[in-house]
Each structure stands twice: as structure tokens, then as C-alpha cells.
Amino acid sequence: MNRTPPAASAFALSRRAFARSLAFAGAALALVPSAFHATSIGGRRPATRLRGPVVSFHMDRLFVDHTGAATPYVSPAGMRSAEPLAHLSEEAFRRAQPYV
């Protein structure tokens, strides 16, 4: 059965883990030059007939736009700046920040 991928999705994959995976996926990416170009932060996607997925990072998470229509997202400095503590238990959070 054919399934249409969502327009955009996020993966719990760190930038470092993604970079490691590139070593294995490099050959495949090389075959899709326009998609590879789009991964460069701040870069503009060149006009091309071939639309590949657009990859962005936000807070060390990988975001993929499967339509290929987006430009890579570059988050403003500080966005989601409370996130590093979001995963903490109530006790661990209060240990770190008694008066948020």
C-alpha cells in the first residue's frame, strides 16, 4: 500500500547522531544534490526541478519537510530556552531552580 509521508516531521535525533549517520548515508545523499544543499543552515534552496526533503535542526532535533517546498528553518537565538530543564522531575527541577 502506498503511504503519503507527512508534510513535515520531527525526529528525536541529535545533530551529532545525525552527523554519524551521514557517514553511512553519504553516498545516498550524494545522489540527491539539491536535498544535500538544503541542509546547510541559512542556505537557500537552489531552483531545481528535483525536490528533495528539506532538513532543519531546532534545539538539536531534526526536522524534515518532505514536500521540499520549505527553506531550512534557522531558529532565532534562544528559542525554547527553557527546554533543557523540561524533562526533569519535579524534584530535580526544584533542586536546580527553587525560584524560577
Place this chain on the structure above:
Amino acid sequence: MVDFSNQPTMKGFFAPTRFEADVYDCEVIGKVPADLDGAFVRLGGDWLYPPKFEDDSPFSVDGYINMFRFKNGIVDYKGRWVRTPRYKADLAAHKQLFGKYRNPLTDDPSVKGLDRTVQNTTPLAFAGKLFTLKEDSLPYEIDCNTLETVGPWNFHGKYRSLTFTAHPKVDPETGEMICYGYEAEGLETNAVFLYTIDKRGHVTREVRFKVPYISMVHDIGLTEKHVVIPVFGFVTSMERLKEGKVHWGWDSTKPAYVGIIPRDGEAKDVRWFKGPERATVHTLNARTEGDTVILEAPIFDSNPFPFFPSVDGSAWDASKARAYIRRNTFNLNSKDDGFTEEKLFEMNVSDLGRVDDRYLTHPYRYAYTAYADRERKFDQWRAGNLQGRVNNCYGRFDLATGKMNSYFAGDTHSLQEVCFVPRPNSTAEGDGYIMGVASNFAEMRSELIIADAQNLEAGDIARVILPFRSTAQVHGRWFNAGQLPFA
């Protein structure tokens, strides 16, 4: 070289800022009231070097004072570390030399005997001087224009306690300051020295008495006739310190005591009332009505601080670490040592509550504090998911009617302690502004909120924007131009 990379909770908005700053003519959204001439001074902390021990208390953070100076509708910002002997020693060594919270036995031997205070709790303006306060040492004088550290202050040599509270009370009628030090004779001593200091900064009265057990006596209540002294379940001992622990542990078997002493009384006049397990870290106001003393405060059921763990090893209970505004009533004619407690509002609040200080010691109507309104939207996609953990509102709590008015800071914000600022030339209670700093987690910056205290629902009158994160504060105070010799 300094390295914070292995501090998992010092990331993002919560990373140390590690710089000192001057911002002239700050960006403002709205219009700053032109009649405000003075400064909102905040004291908190910023780690110069990472803590030596992973399980240390965040209250060991190096003191950092910062000030929003208001004049003619313009606001300037300035921030400086408090240059304590500890700060200087760490900087010279390029590392953290000091160990756990108020436990010198965990320090590097090279700093033995050095004043280890961090001066990170409350700013004070008194007798024309600006001070930083931390309850483990004397006050430190600060130049109110440059925020440079002058050094410790002992009130012309007549203040004998080795420690000074972070919460002295200034009587609005007489201008006297009632203050005290606990563990006044040194580490692990159970003496409290209670002082009256005249408005020129001279000690006029000293009373020495003992507390039922050595504990954190963080704040007091002051009435026209009495001083109210809460003592609650934080315990300490030399054995704890020798075992390398933080100064305080929580003992749930300890009753909460409240001492009441006439302002002109002696040690023998202290009367101790006794109640169930509670933690009254901060007070709102107190008053004497005939033979009754009334204290109102945001009070916790149990230990509010997980970094001061239970002495019996039991787990910290978040459900009991919520503060509720309560009224304690003490009958001075009673034959027993009990007192009554009423919960005035069913919602829990930040225990950093304030009143209109002109009404200190008197009957009053309004209390102000921050709280978390979980019904309000929190934009976790822009701020990070702290839904339900941030104080997104300031409330004005009407103790006469039980009603509450609310100010909402925004869907990516968390509010630090509120401060009430009287409108110049007004006398009516509550006529003025509320002021406090909001952390904007989406923009990675701090914003000083100014709102009309009588119309909180209207939102802020002005918002002073800092283009960076200012250090987290513990307490902030407004000092008008008549209190300090501002340039």
C-alpha cells in the same frame, strides 16, 4: 579554565550569564511613569565557577546585584557581581574553592577561615546606604551608583552578631530597623541576637535569646508592639557538617515554633507557641490587636527545598512543598502554647509575597505574589515545555474580600518576585505599581514588568526590555531617590 559543560541543569535560559553589564536608556515597550525616581534593585546569583559538589544547594551561587535606575521616564540597567572574599579567592584560583552550603568543612584548605558568604539574597537601603544581605554573614555595603562592593558593615561597631538576616523590617512610622542574626555566635550555636537600629544606622537596643532548636530563622513578622519569630523544621549539627552534608536537613518530627517578644522586651519575655510541621520561610505582615498577635504569610506544609533533604532519608514530597497564604493567630492571654491557623486562599502561590510596605505593622488589605495559572496557555513550542511549572501571573490578593486580581505576563514568560512600588505622593494602600522581572524563554531575555497595581487585568503599563538574560533573583526591592544618594 572554567567548564560548565558537565552541569546538566545550567543550560539554555538557565546557563550562567558570566558577564557584568551596563545598558543605558533601555528599550521600553509602553511608557515608563515619568514620576518614578529611584531604582528597582535585584539580588540573586550567577555562578562564577561551577559548584564543587553536584548535590550542593543552589543557594551557594555567587551573589550578583543588578539595578534598573528610573529617572525622567528613562531606565538604565547595571549589573555587577558582589566582590566577596570568596569571589576574589575563586577568581584568583580559577576554580571553585568552596564546598557545600554553609559547610566550611567541605572547602579547599587554602580558604580556611575566609568569609565564605556569597551575598545573594536581599538588597537593603538603610541609613542612606545600599547593602546586600545573606543570612550567614554581616551585610555588605554597595556603592548605589556604581554597584561596586565596599565591604562588610557592622553598624558603627555595635552590631555584635556574626550574622545578619536577609529580612530586616523597617518600621514605617519610626524609621527604625528591627533586625537579627541567628547562629549569632558562630556556626551551630543556638543564639539569636535581636537589634533595634535607628534610622541613622546606630544600634539602640540588643536582646540575646535562645531558639528551641538551631534552625533557619529566615524572616520575621513585625507589629507595632511585637516581633514574631518563626522557627521550623530545618535542622543542623556539627555532625552533619563533619559528614560533609549541606548545612540544613529537614526533620519532619520537629514542631514549628513561633516566638513572640515585645519590641521593648527582654530574653525572658520571649514566648514560644508551638504548632504542627510547617515552613514559614517568608512573611507578609503582622499586627497586634489587643492581646492578640496576627501573622499572615505564605506557608508550606513541609520542606520546600529538596536540596535540604530529610534527615530520616525519606523522599521529598512535592505535594507538601506548596505555599498557601495563611493567617496564624496567637492569643497572648492563653494558658497553653497553641495557636490557630486559617488558610485564606485555596490556591497555592509563590512564597515570595509582598505588601505595601507603608502598611507594615498595621492592618492592611492587599498581598501581592506570583502564582502559576495552569489555565493560561504556555507556548511550549516557542519557550520549551515548562507548562505548569512557571509563575505566569502576579496576583493581588484581597484579604478583606477573598478576591484576587491577576496580571498575566505572557505565554512564554515566568515571573520572579513581585515588588509593590507606591505612586509618588500617594498614601492610600495599594495606590501604585507592581514591578518584577519576567524571564522570556522564547526571546532568551529578561523583561522588567511595570503594571498599575489597581488595574492588573489591563496588563503592563511598560515593559523594559533587556537584550539578554539577567541573572535570576531571589529578592528585589524598590528604593526611591530619597532613600539613597543616587547621582
